[in-house]
Amino acid sequence: MVLTKRLDCGFNGYHVPPVPRVPKSAKGKRSVRRKKTAENRMSAIDMLAAVAGKLLLEGEGSLGSRTTGVCDAYNLNVKRDHTKPLKNESFDMGSCTNTLGSNDTSQWEVGNDVKLLSTVVMPAPTIIKSDTSSRDVCTERPSLSTKKSNSFISETAVYTKDLDPCGLENRMDVDARLLSLVVPLGNDSVLHSRSSPRCREDKLAVDKDDDKNSSGCAQPSFTTNKAFKPRGLGERRSRISKQLATKFWKVAPTMTKDRELSKTDVEMKPNFYRRRICYAHQRTQRSLFKRRKSFQRCSISASGRGGNNRVNGLSSTVNGMSSYEPEDFHGIIGLICLDLIPFSSDSDTKRYQDDLLCAVKLSIKAFKVPELFVEIPENSTVASLKRTVMDAVTAIIGGGLRIGVLVQGKKVRDDSKTLLQAGISHVDRMDELGFTLEPNSNQTSARLDIPEECYLPPCDFAEPLARFPATVPSSDGVNFDICLGSPLAPIVNCPESDRDSVHSPSDTMSLDKNIKNARVLIAIPSMSVETPPMTPVHKPRRPELIQRRIRRPFSVSEVEALVQAVEKLGTGRWRDVKIRAFDNAKHRTYVDLKDKWKTLVHTARIAPQQRRGAPVPQELLDRVLAAHAYWSQQQVKLLVKSPVAEGRLLL
DNA sequence: TTTAGGG
């Protein structure tokens, strides 16, 4: 049964409907499809489905919450009208098909005029302080008051793209992205299974720590208290969202107050008040999502108690939102935080982006100085050890260093570039952005462009350092982590880190397995001549950790520009094409353009039904084919005229 | 560096 409806759902507020547990039998069936996906995907998809259903059908009341977890059951296209100002509270939702239940394949087509007058999630701006001495980072954020949600709508959208576990992505054509999936652990949540002892460790640690913006996990019961209403809450991430968040602070300064208001419709239990939520994030094979995931992970804050909040990929604060108040979560089984990322190249969008990208706040989250030797007698006091380490560190830092900036592993050499141009504004994963400390007198040309990376657990500062001589090695570069949008105490400020600084090998090993998720990636500086050869150097590994670039689908206007340029220049001059049509699009290389052309030609040749991604106007595809044919012919002609070919012809 | 193609 296919239903086509135009929906005009202007609903206030939003709550995530209960997501039914996926029956085991069903799980079994689906597991085939989810073969290569992580164990908790189902839950995420279910939640997405639920959210999607609510989003689209709230007010209709017919979608209900019985949703299938089949990952390809949801195909939402949500478009934001970028021509409207951010404050605009409506979205134009594009087509939406929603397949419900395994036995019910109803589909809903949502017309273009459907307006979403509320939000699933609230922007979660975080005020980031780069002041490393400040531990009390502001974590205020907008509340989730459903009543107020109309005020902060604009950036919310549902999109399944990044939840795409099974290739759904390729059928999505909207540039909105699911930002993150926040899943307070509940009994119903499959994700719970991932919350592992580590998570509980964190929980305990956090409880001790109580309120230091550290993170932890909620116990399952925490989110299953039925006395509380569900409410939507979200956090936002990603390149744009980071800035959006900032923006939201500006446009909706009242948001902080809303939390107070929100208490009116939620019962609040004081003893929950400072608990932390444990989030789990859906895994996916898709690199984009991985990236996002890592990004979230990267924001995991170090616990104030010296590293008991290790990065583990399973828990911890995400997004610098270190302490959601429990009232935000009561009864919520799943939350999906979504964001909408504008198309990258439309002119409107560009303005929009530029507008948003004006503020990129960085905070240095971890500062590691590897390969630092400290020699100190056994009978020294801890205090003297600290002093020694501090001296050594100070010697490095005070020694006149300059900062290098790495974006996606590549050094940004042009200091005149803007963050936007350098792509820094776009990084959505923390390890895409790195800094290096380099000696000012950089005669040695040892390089750090492809840093070897190793993992060091946070806040185990003293331990590794103790092995190193106090003489400052003339390291060519030292990486340190920075964090976008994550308020947390810098590791160098972990005063009492000693206690927790020793890790069992297995601990390290398991962490190492999560190296991709780990946020504490440091570079081992290239050894200088003075460095003793016996220096314990980590095995070179994972030099490939250079991040894959963010996927940025070509917009129609970009395609248009590309087609036009190729029509003019032909298919063998990608550099010229780049200069001609994409000179200002720093993120489009000529290889990208060549690749895009390749896919365009392919797209143009296949049946429209086979096409995936953002639909390219047929007119453009026709031009692609025409240009391709023309230039192919030109090449042949050129070949024919060439001596070799001529010679062959003569033969 | 740029092109061209496969992955």
Add this chain to the structure above:
DNA sequence: CCCTAAA
């Protein structure tokens, strides 16, 4: 998008 041989 990535990787890379070849130019």
